Ligand SMILES: Cc1ncc(COP(=O)(O)OP(=O)(O)O)c(N)n1
């Protein structure tokens with residue numbers, strides 16, 4: 001059992017519905033195939049026999065049991081070799097007392113008598129090799145701080161009004177979360193193994209916090225911008241109605257997002273799940289994933305196709321490259337694109353292609369960036385499919401309002417200042433323009449991630465990030481840097497340290 005979890009998680013954690021459904025094992029296998037790093041099996045409304053039947057079906061279907069986490073029942077998790085167990089504080093402390101060889105009970109706040117007891121129990125238990133991931137639920141920062149050192153990650157909820165539990169309203173302020181979490185850049189990049197070695201220092205496992213509660217494709221970018229290490233989703237994975245009373249997905253393009261003004265009021269039962277719909281589930285999960293990934297591209301390098309520069313960016317910690325080769329014939333772009341894609345894959349980074357979805361498809365890239373005069377995003381979606389990340393350029397709030405009605409996943413907003421990298425530059429927005437437009441977005445409830453672009457230098461980063469953008473796209477400041485890897489590391493650090501969330 002050694003599937004490592006890399007933080008921040010590259011895709012959302014899926015959590016099951018509280019009851020058991022026909023076809024659920026198949027749907028969970030499909031979510032694992034779609035790359036869900038972990039699925040939480042949470043079944044408070046199902047009899048134990050049904051939960052066990054589900055685990056049996058999953059095992060018989062060849063599911064990767066190490067990526068499953070079972071809530072509540074540690075014994076059942078162990079019997080089926082599940083990679084993780086999720087326990088409330090009391091049960092977690094009890095489990096730790098009974099398994100002192102798995103964790104650092106003393107350093108985690110257990111009292112001296114507790115430790116003596118655990119040592120006795122350890123001797124009684126003999127050699128036990130089951131070492132699951134441990135996670136626990138928290139509903140306040142105080143609880144999260146208490147529980148995080150005891151386990152591998154904590155789910156902190158509710159960040160937004162719940163989708164699956166009507167009336168369960170947001171309790172964690174994303175802007176406050178951002179202030180608390182944004183400086184933890186050192187720990188989050190490190191992988192932890194599924195089976196935690198006993199010698200793992202407590203401090204190394206103490207900081208992973210996964211956002212939970214009401215997360216949808218519309219707001220998942222906020223969880224990412226707030227520097228949560230992952231996002232866990234229930235209702236928005238399983239709904240077949242796509243969040244209730246707003247415009248229904250266009251049957252020709254089920255990625256169309258409902259307009260913000262048409263969402264049901266908080267607390268309205270927004271979905272009615274009486275069966276598992278595999279197509280809807282996968283589509284929902286892909287959309288959540290795209291938005292989570294798009295919001296994580298906090299530093300985007302706009303590459304002119306030089307593989308050495310792209311590799312230096314990746315070596316410096318950059319994880320998002322946009323290939324922009326303006327005057328090169330298609331064959332040349334495809335050849336360079338494939339070369340840079342191979343590099344990106346080695347570093348687990350994303351590659352998107354400027355302007356042309358067909359070129360992006362030929363390269364096998366993760367998506368495309370489209371300008372005002374390029375292919376419309378919904379057409380690009382049809383060409384590239386539901387997993388592709390689609391970005392769109394905006395120079396005004398009116399552009400953003402239009403893009404928000406499409407299946408685009410992020411916005412490139414600019415230009416921040418004058419640059420020679422782009423011909424026919426639109427009017428410069430400057431700090432004032434960014435602040436105005438981001439406020440308008442917040443008021444309109446549009447939470448598409450925004451990358452700032454245009455002549456941005458290292459000195460600009462604090463000011464640009466303070467406007468509330470998710471990240472920054474750069475060409476010249478990276479490609480003209482003497483030491484690209486070092487410059488990338490500095491930019492990454494600055495962007496992470498100055499994240500801000502704008503509230504309406
Ligand atoms: C992240 C990002 N934002 C904006 C642009 C500009 O795209 P576009 O308006 O299509 O201009 P060209 O890049 O095609 O000259 C971008 N490429 N990336």
Ligand SMILES: Cc1ncsc1CCOP(=O)(O)O
Pocket residue numbers: 302414415418419420421422453454455456473474475476477
């Ligand atoms: C592609 C693009 N779109 C608006 S400004 C710009 C150029 C970004 O490059 P630089 O960071 O060198 O100004």
Ligand SMILES: [Mg+2]
Pocket residue numbers: 354355369370371372374
């Ligand atoms: Mg373009």
